[in-house]
Amino acid sequence: MIYVDCDDVIAESTSAYIDIIDREFGIKRTFEDISSFDLKVSFGMTQEQFNHFFEVVHSREEIMKFKPIEGAIETLTEWMSQGHEVSIITGRITDAYTSTLDWLAMYKVPYNHFCIVDKYSRPEMDRSIAKPLEFLHSIDIDFAVEDSLTMAKYLADKLGVPVALIDRPWNQGNSLNPLITRVTTWGDVKQVFTERGIRN
Ligand SMILES: [Mg+2]
Secondary structure, eight states, X not given: OEEEOOBTTTBXXXXXXXXXXXXXXXXXXXXXXXOSXXXXXXXTOOHHHHHHHHHHHTSHHHHTXXXXXXXXXXXXXXXXXXXXXXXXXXXXXXXXXXXXXXXXXXXXXXXXXXXXXXXXXXXXXXXXXXXOGGGGGGSOOSEEEESOHHHHHIIXXXXXXXXXXXXXXXXXXXXXXXXXEEESSHHHHHHHXXXXXXXX
């Protein structure tokens, strides 16, 4: 089964965050400025600003404005037509569950399974909906696409899963597990997938 993250893998989330934070607080950042996965750090927000941002960004209105990332939908469609099983596994908070499903439907993003996994131990998670991180040990993942360095390392180091890590300013780092390949586009993701010889 193929594990595919949602934010900044299928959805252009960070570009949307940049617009929201400018609009709400007048804080201006470029994409390259977002060098920490911790958005409070990357945007220099106070805790209060961050809390407000976190609520706004998970509202249905904002989620529905996200654009799909070029090549993502086409690749998932191709994989599924080849008989691969695609699981969208997001760390988004559980309040965004329904809006996320609606967003995926709006863009006709193809997938077999969808679930929220508490990847980052977020207190906002409803544990009756989100699965714990350990859940990933119970499913058979052949390949993963992520933008989080923490999750890429977890998948490669703990689960031995080959990962295509979409290169972003917030996931820089050296001496990666050889199972992790840094890629730029979904075209590169497809190439790594083929080179790894993933079968269904
Ligand atoms: Mg992500």
